[in-house]
Amino acid sequence: MNRATNSREVSLRERAKRVIPAGMYGHQSVARLPEGYPQFFERSEGCRLWDSDGNELIDYMCAYGPNLLGYHHxxxxxxxxxxxxxxxxxxxxxxxxxxxxxxxxxxxxxxxxxxxxxxxxxxxxxxxxxxxxxxxxxxxxxxxxxxxxxxxxxxxxxxxxxxxxxxxxxxxxxxxxxxxxxxxxxxxxxxxxxxxxxxxxxxxxxxxxxxxxxxxxxxxxxxxxxxxxxxxxxxxxxxxxxxxxxxxxxxxxxxxxxxxxxxxxxxxxxxxxxxxxxxxxxxxxxxxxxxxxxxxxxxxxxxxxxxxxVDVVAHVEGLGTQLRDGLAEQANRHGFDLHQTGPVQMPQILFADDPERKTGDAWCLECLKRGIYLHPWHNMFLSLAHTEADIAQTLDVTDAAFASIRR
Ligand SMILES: Cc1ncc(COP(=O)(O)O)c(C=O)c1O
CATH class of the missing domain: 3.40.640.10 (Type I PLP-dependent aspartate aminotransferase-like (Major domain))
Known part of the structure; x- marks a missing residue:
């Protein structure tokens, strides 16, 4: 958990508020994401993003879909x-x-x-x-x-x-x-x-x-x-x-x-x-x-x-299954009722009995702090650039995040 302090992010948001309606519009506005999610990114490569403060993230949104083969394929x-x-x-x-x-x-x-x-x-x-x-x-x-x-x-x-x-x-x-x-x-x-x-x-x-x-x-x-x-x-x-x-x-x-x-x-x-x-x-x-x-x-x-x-569909399906199975085991072990729906390659992950998404937000934020960008209420996307090692790294983080919100 070594995210840089949000110095550039803060100043970009302040500047944006002056010249962009509501500071940001549309589906890429972070207004409805947990506080702490970065609004701005400076770089992307493969399945990774770097926010404007230089924090590296494994990205499970793939630009809300377009990134199918990996950024900069x-x-x-x-x-x-x-x-x-x-x-x-x-x-x-x-x-x-x-x-x-x-x-x-x-x-x-x-x-x-x-x-x-x-x-x-x-x-x-x-x-x-x-x-x-x-x-x-x-x-x-x-x-x-x-x-x-x-x-x-x-x-x-x-x-x-x-x-x-x-x-x-x-x-x-x-x-x-x-x-x-x-x-x-x-x-x-x-x-x-x-x-x-x-x-x-x-x-x-x-x-x-x-x-x-x-x-x-x-x-x-x-x-x-x-x-x-x-x-x-x-x-x-x-x-x-x-x-x-x-x-x-x-x-x-x-x-x-x-x-x-x-x-x-x-x-x-x-x-x-x-x-x-x-x-x-x-x-x-x-x-x-x-x-x-x-x-x-x-x-x-x-x-x-x-x-x-390359069989892109088989690749994203295989990794999606690895992620879904790992999360199901962890949720069970930590005592959470996790709803994983949609095709495995486009996972939608919600918590049961979480109408205001407080648990989901808290879990996603704990993952973000550890370098994994998940979305608390929109379906996510896997890409050809994600690897088994990325999923394993993600599952280490999600495990720690479950433990953290359980505390
Ligand atoms: C199912 C579906 N149709 C249409 C659109 C609109 O696409 P765009 O945002 O590129 O205009 C979207 C965007 O998310 C979508 O998910």
Whole structure:
């Protein structure tokens, strides 16, 4: 426990308060993390972060997902640097755009075409626009509590957003076929699409694998009403499968939304669609000044190349199992009822009977003081850069943290 005193952090926060609303905004604000969590970082490498006071941390957030292969993965950095030398944002797209679209279409089973954007919110928004253009209808069904980005229609805190912008969203309970059917009945003949995450990865609550029958029902209901099925793979993509995350259960969406992992941290997102919805995609005018930039596309190609050579999903699954098993044994030994949910490679860790998350916060803070960055209420992420030794080091720390909060 030898964290440096937070001298730079304190001064950065004071300066930020003057020039950045609330000192920081959005999901990377530490306002809802335990006091003591660093807001600012100066460096990253592999699975490690260094905060602005130079403290080294093993990072289990992976930039909230993008870090799939390790920060500064050499193959990705080399591809990005080579493309940077040739051109990035130009008057027209680079040939690398066609290469990348072809590779994604070859990789993702349901996809016949790709449109590139910048953030996950762009891709989920574009998906519902395609669904509406395809059907000529309005209503989009989404699960209660699910997060699909911070666009007008989806932001969880709709300050400044007219109610009208969200009027066409209808909620169902994730994994609950009856509530899904009710939602479909409610929208009647204005049913445009179902937008659904590949598993329930809501913040602050136990996560849940998708019920296979529920996923199939999503497909059947969309088909029966000529509506569009959209899988939001922005968060879970490429950690569950080297394909759309529902490929393994035999459910193919019409559209999938991607972001985060695609280029290991380089800014790019995408929505991928099948032939059925291609005319709708062709009917739309959507664009962005940076959507055609070539460097992130080159980086994205490099990610796919690495995934061809290394089984990234098996790696993160193996390490996630090591972490989950170790934590379960420790929690049991120290007398804590730990809820470990979600896929092992994207662990959600909550304590039972901890509605205000006091125990969870205290445990995570004890881990942070010892060099492990965990999140007390959001699912975490493993990367190809984490090793068995990192997990073992983490488990030494979590053991000490359990002992400390037990005292
Ligand atoms: C499931 C899901 N969809 C969409 C988004 C929005 O992505 P972005 O923050 O890149 O706009 C997120 C971001 O966390 C997400 O988890």
């Amino acid at each position: 050499p193959a990705v950095e080399a591809a990005a640097a080579a493309q940077q030398g040739k051109g990035d944002a130009m008057t027209g797209p680079s040939d690398v755009m066609v290469d990348y679209a072809e590779r994604l279409v070859d990789t993702i089973g349901h996809a016949d075409w790709a449109v590139f954007t910048k953030n996950g919110s762009d891709s989920t928004s574009a998906c519902i626009q395609v669904a509406r253009a395809h059907t000529g209808k309005h209503k989009i069904l989404i699960a209660e509590g699910s997060y699909h980005g911070a666009s007008f229609w989806s932001t969880p805190r709709p300050s400044g957003v007219p109610d009208d912008d969200r009027r066409h969203l209808v909620r169902f309970q994730y994994n609950n076929i009856e509530s899904l059917e009710q939602a479909v009945a409610e929208v009647a003949d204005d049913f445009s699409g179902i937008l659904v995450t590949p598993y329930r990865h809501d913040a602050m609550v136990d996560n849940a694998a998708v019920d296979v029958a529920f996923a199939h029902r999503c497909r059947e209901l969309a088909d029966r009403h000529d509506a569009v099925l959209i899988v939001d793979d922005v968060r879970a993509g490429f950690r569950m499968a080297r394909d759309c995350s529902w490929a393994g259960i035999g459910v193919e969406p019409d559209l999938s939304a991607w972001g985060k992992v695609l280029a290991n941290g380089y800014p790019i997102s995408a929505h991928l669609g099948n032939e059925r919805v291609r005319p709708a995609a062709e009917s739309m005018f959507i664009t962005g000044s940076y959507w055609f930039a070539a460097v992130p596309m080159a980086a994205g190609l490099a990610v796919l190349n690495v995934m061809d050579e």
